[in-house]
Amino acid sequence: MNSRTFIAKRVADELADGQIVNLGIGIPTMVPKFVGEDKKIIFQSENGIINIGPTPPLGQDNPNIYDAGGAPATVKPGGQFVDSATAFGLIRSGKVDVTVLGAVQVDEAGNLANWNIPNKMLVGFGGAMDLVTCAKNVIVAMEHTAKGTIKIMKECSFPLTGSKCVTKIITELAVFNVTPEGLVLEEITSKTNLDEVKEKTEADYQVSPNLKINHID
Numbered sequence: 001m002n003s004r005t006f007i008a009k010r011v012a013d014e015l016a017d018g019q020i021v022n023l024g025i026g027i028p029t030m031v032p033k034f035v036g037e038d039k040k041i042i043f044q045s046e047n048g049i050i051n052i053g054p055t056p057p058l059g060q061d062n063p064n065i066y067d068a069g070g071a072p073a074t075v076k077p078g079g080q081f082v083d084s085a086t087a088f089g090l091i092r093s094g095k096v097d098v099t100v101l102g103a104v105q106v107d108e109a110g111n112l113a114n115w116n117i118p119n120k121m122l123v124g125f126g127g128a129m130d131l132v133t134c135a136k137n138v139i140v141a142m143e144h145t146a147k148g149t150i151k152i153m154k155e156c157s158f159p160l161t162g163s164k165c166v167t168k169i170i171t172e173l174a175v176f177n178v179t180p181e182g183l184v185l186e187e188i189t190s191k192t193n194l195d196e197v198k199e200k201t202e203a204d205y206q207v208s209p210n211l212k213i214n215h216i217d
């Protein structure tokens with residue numbers, strides 16, 4: 001399992017039965033594949049799909065069904081298509097329990113940068129500003145570093161999408177909670193150690209006294 005797949009699976013474990021969950025661009029769109037039948041989660045995609053399902057197998061995509069990132073998607077039985085005003089009405093009225101977003105940087109205050117890297121083409125923030133403002137929880141799902149470049153910063157250097165909005169950061173190495181006192185390292189995988197996490201994280205953080213080791217093969 002590669003890093004991105006592992007992160008999506010770990011995010012799926014974090015979600016609870018009955019939640020309404022919005023999925024942003026990148027790793028978040030892989031999350032539905034890893035949610036078992038025991039949990040009834042309504043995934044919302046801001047482009048107007050309620051109850052979006054897993055990515056279809058290669059070659060079986062419906063050209064009319066796309067996720068927020070423009071990739072082929074599926075709709076679960078009972079799902080609906082709504083217009084943009086309704087999709088954003090759902091977000092802005094505070095009905096989204098969790099939004100899962102990709103990021104280029106996040107910092108120890110819970111600030112999020114996910115739409116701009118100077119001199120690099122990204123999609124833009126789309127609905128991310130509405131999502132970070134209105135969703136009850138904001139989970140960042142991203143690789144711990146960008147090919148070695150630090151992404152968990154003391155203070156974001158790229159333009160922000162939202163300030164003090166992130167509640168949890170999930171990477172292939174670790175899980176941090178964002179608290180009023182700063183970042184708390186809650187979990188590391190058995191493939192890493194505290195030294196590696198420290199080396200790849202610029203932000204200061206506390207290590208939880210209940211630090212969990214996520215054992216992976």
Ligand SMILES: CC(C)(COP(=O)(O)OP(=O)(O)OC[C@H]1O[C@@H](n2cnc3c(N)ncnc32)[C@H](O)[C@@H]1OP(=O)(O)O)[C@@H](O)C(=O)NCCC(=O)NCCSC(=O)CCC(=O)O
Pocket residue numbers: 023024025026027046047068069101102103104105114115117122123124125126127128131142143146147149150151
């Ligand atoms: C933040 C990203 C880009 C993350 O997506 P990914 O995980 O696929 O990207 P990634 O592979 O991590 O990063 C993309 C490229 O940037 C580089 N990169 C990433 N972080 C970096 C950093 N801190 N410093 C330098 N480079 C960095 C990577 O190495 C990679 O380079 P290479 O290319 O060289 O490999 C995405 O989530 C995004 O675009 N978000 C903004 C919009 C959003 O989330 N909206 C939410 C609602 S959906 C929506 O808004 C719909 C939009 C619409 O309809 O218009």
